[in-house]
Each structure stands twice: as structure tokens, then as C-alpha cells.
Amino acid sequence: MADYLPLPETHRVLQLTSIVEPLQLKTAPTPQSGPGSVVARVLAASVLSYSGDIYNGQRQYPFPQPFVPGASAIGRIVTLGPDATTLIPGQLVFLDCTIRGRDNPTGAMILSGIIEGFTEASRKLMHGEWRDSTYAEYTKFPLENCIPLDEQRLLGPVNAGGLGYCVEDLLHISRLLVPYGGLDDIELKPGETIVIAPATGPFGSAAVRVALAMGAGRVVAMGRNETALHRLCALDSRIFTVQITGNEQAETEALKRHGPIDVFFDISPPMAVDSTHLKSVIAVLKHGGRISLMGGVRGDLSFPYAAFMQRNLSMKGTFMFSREQILSFVKLIQSGLLPLGEKGGLSVGGKFGLEKWEEAFEEARVAGTGEVVAIVP
Structure with missing residues (x-):
């Protein structure tokens, strides 16, 4: 000290x-x-x-x-x-x-x-x-x-x-904490497969890192920027990518190739109100799948009512994080499991x-x- x-x-x-x-x-x-x-x-x-x-x-x-x-x-x-x-x-x-x-x-x-x-x-x-x-x-x-x-x-x-x-490295805590709040709320478990979209922005890419540190078995990163997606793949062999193309059916088929999807973490920006990825990921969630909403979409979205009911899907919105989650997250950083x-x-x-x-x-x-x-x- x-x-x-x-x-x-x-x-x-x-x-x-x-x-x-x-x-x-x-x-x-x-x-x-x-x-x-x-x-x-x-x-x-x-x-x-x-x-x-x-x-x-x-x-x-x-x-x-x-x-x-x-x-x-x-x-x-x-x-x-x-x-x-x-x-x-x-x-x-x-x-x-x-x-x-x-x-x-x-x-x-x-x-x-x-x-x-x-x-x-x-x-x-x-x-x-x-x-x-x-x-x-x-x-x-x-x-x-x-x-x-x-x-x-x-x-x-x-x-x-x-x-x-260095001290400035620790500022990454504030950005990584945001997706941790949502991922902790939906209880991401070790070994699970998670889709993160869009994964190429500051908070989406942070979510990829946090999910890996929490033990995700497979992280499917979605985004429009193919170059940024390629850079994410270099972080860990557990990362796979699917491009957001605007073709809902093509996205759905691409996601299916990554096996049963346990969790969907969405951090869409305001302009993503009509993005196809929302429906394409929901379409491939397994029975009992969970969805975390942490984005800034402005406007109402439709969702497949029958699919939610028949497949026991659940969805939770999270804004920021709790003090208890900060304390838990700092332990994760100090353990070295989430490297800065x-x-x-x-x-x-x-x-x-x-x-x-x-x-x-x-x-x-x-x-x-x-x-x-x-x-x-």
C-alpha cells in the first residue's frame, strides 16, 4: 500500500x-x-x-x-x-x-x-x-x-x-462488469454454449471475454464486421463466429451448426430494432434456454410466443450490475481467470x-x- x-x-x-x-x-x-x-x-x-x-x-x-x-x-x-x-x-x-x-x-x-x-x-x-x-x-x-x-x-x-x-489496466473492470451483470443474472454455467450478439462492439467483445472466464464451453460471437469477428477468434479456441447478414434463415442454419444453444446474450444498440439476429438466435435456443437483454434497443419487438411457451424459454433484462456482483467480479479478476x-x-x-x-x-x-x-x- x-x-x-x-x-x-x-x-x-x-x-x-x-x-x-x-x-x-x-x-x-x-x-x-x-x-x-x-x-x-x-x-x-x-x-x-x-x-x-x-x-x-x-x-x-x-x-x-x-x-x-x-x-x-x-x-x-x-x-x-x-x-x-x-x-x-x-x-x-x-x-x-x-x-x-x-x-x-x-x-x-x-x-x-x-x-x-x-x-x-x-x-x-x-x-x-x-x-x-x-x-x-x-x-x-x-x-x-x-x-x-x-x-x-x-x-x-x-x-x-x-x-x-498497471493502474490503467484496471479500468477495463468497468467495461467488463456490464456484461457480467447480465451473464450472472441468467446463471451462465461452465460448459454451456452461449451466443453473444452483437459481439464486435466494446461491451459485446467484453461479454465474450467474461463468458470464457465464467467457463463457457463454446462462445458463438455474432456481428456484421467480419474482420472484428476474426480478431475475436484469435482469443480462444472456444470462440466461433456467425455473421449477421440480414438473412434470418441463413443465420439460423449457421447457428445450428454449433449445436444446442443454452444461452443468448443480447447487447444490441438502438438501431438494431429490426435486426434479424434476434429471431434467428431465439429459433435455435434449446428447451429451457435463457436470454439476457442488456442492449439499448428503442422500440417494441415481437417475439415467437408459442416457442417461448413450448420450449420453456426465459428472458431477463438487466441494467448494469449490483454491488454483490462487483465484489464477485473483482474476485474473478484477482484470481487471474479473466486476464487483463x-x-x-x-x-x-x-x-x-x-x-x-x-x-x-x-x-x-x-x-x-x-x-x-x-x-x-
Whole structure:
């Protein structure tokens, strides 16, 4: 555990004052911890591929103005509220941006630094105590959103029993966690065959890696980009591919060649409302097959009612993940079963200071599916 310094009176932050103006680097009073919270030194914060579109208003995400943007991050605890019982100063933690109302966890949820949600309860969280996020030298976060990390295991040298990662490698946790929530909810079991579609985007390719780590016997990756599908195959001999062509019958026949399908994980983007893969995969699910929905499809979809009933199919929607799933997932990472870095085909696309935020956003926009981009305050 590294040494840490006491809190300074002020710190540097990136502040969004208006969606029609660029972010501004400012000096602000350093946040103070109180009951239920910690203040952490931000070591590295994630940059989403569409961060630029969030903060220029193109995605029309609601958030208070002004505020400090951000996302999930890796930090080191500096001060704690008086009710902390296990966390200690100097500890390395994963800062989970999914903040929930303690008295209303299902009805009040925000993504810190990204979106305030769509209920009055969730807006209260982001317009009040949790307004500012991680694009800053220091951040205040809820105790329950600070997930302890085994620093010696994760960052220690391989010859001393560590995994040899750098801090920025750990930002992959935030992306891999998303599909883990859905796969855990439908109880993917070792040896099962799973179809993941589309598998060529950042979260779809993450789902492929997570499914392998959870013991899937066969992962069938679907997508339109044949080159990206080919790259996925190089990760593991258990990965097979089927291209999404728009021909439902051809896709169905191609999927049949991979044997009985136990699980279907869908993470379709908004424009996939009419994609043929949804029906082609459902058509080949075995009796008792399970479906996880984690995509962003906007609009209503039809499904084969009789097939669901006759084959005992089940479908579950999952948004993000629970704290219990984060704790379980961190164990998976620390075990080495889900490798980060070069061994896992993952990399750090770039590290940028707060003043280089425009370069960071651009790098994230063009980064490959296995790359993370970090803001390093």
C-alpha cells in the first residue's frame, strides 16, 4: 500500500458549465468526506467512446449544470466518514459510478458524471450530494461504491505472485462488469454454449471475454464486421463466429451448426430494432434456454410466443450490475481467470491529463474494442 498525502485546500477539476461551451479546467475547494462517504485521490478515470457526444449535448443526457463530469475510476482513499468500518486511508479502490439511493435503490440511480436518471428521486442524487464526479484530482464517493482491490495481487510483479498490471489496466473492470451483470443474472454455467450478439462492439467483445472466464464451453460471437469477428477468434479456441447478414434463415442454419444453444446474450444498440439476429438466435435456443437483454434497443419487438411457451424459454433484462456482483467480479479478476493487459488482448489506448481532455475524448472515440482510454489527474 502506497503512502498518501493529506487533503489540500483546493484541487483541479474539469467542469462543464454548459453544453454549448467546452469543458474548463478550474481550481475548486477539495471535497470533504462525511457520514457515508470517502474522499479518494483519482489515479485514473475511464473515458467512454461517446464522451464527446454526452457533454456537447448530442446524446441529450440529462445532468445538472455546472458539474464535474466523469465515469468509473481507480482511486486511493484519503479520508473517510466516521461510519466507515472496513475501508482505510491509502487503500486502492474501484470507484463504481453506479450510485443508488440508499433508501430507494431501485427507483433512484445515477451514473456519476454521465446521467442523472429520469426520476425525481434520481435527480435529487445528482443535483445534491453526488453532483461532481471523477474528472478531478479528488472526488467524494459513497462508501458502498468504493470496492477494495488487492493491490499486491493486481499491481505486484509476476515473480512475486502478482499479476503485473498497471493502474490503467484496471479500468477495463468497468467495461467488463456490464456484461457480467447480465451473464450472472441468467446463471451462465461452465460448459454451456452461449451466443453473444452483437459481439464486435466494446461491451459485446467484453461479454465474450467474461463468458470464457465464467467457463463457457463454446462462445458463438455474432456481428456484421467480419474482420472484428476474426480478431475475436484469435482469443480462444472456444470462440466461433456467425455473421449477421440480414438473412434470418441463413443465420439460423449457421447457428445450428454449433449445436444446442443454452444461452443468448443480447447487447444490441438502438438501431438494431429490426435486426434479424434476434429471431434467428431465439429459433435455435434449446428447451429451457435463457436470454439476457442488456442492449439499448428503442422500440417494441415481437417475439415467437408459442416457442417461448413450448420450449420453456426465459428472458431477463438487466441494467448494469449490483454491488454483490462487483465484489464477485473483482474476485474473478484477482484470481487471474479473466486476464487483463496483453494476455487478455486488452490494452491502454492512451493516458491524458485533465488539460488534455479533448485529446482523450477523441482517442476514446476511435479506440479499438479492447482498448481503454484514461484521464489521469
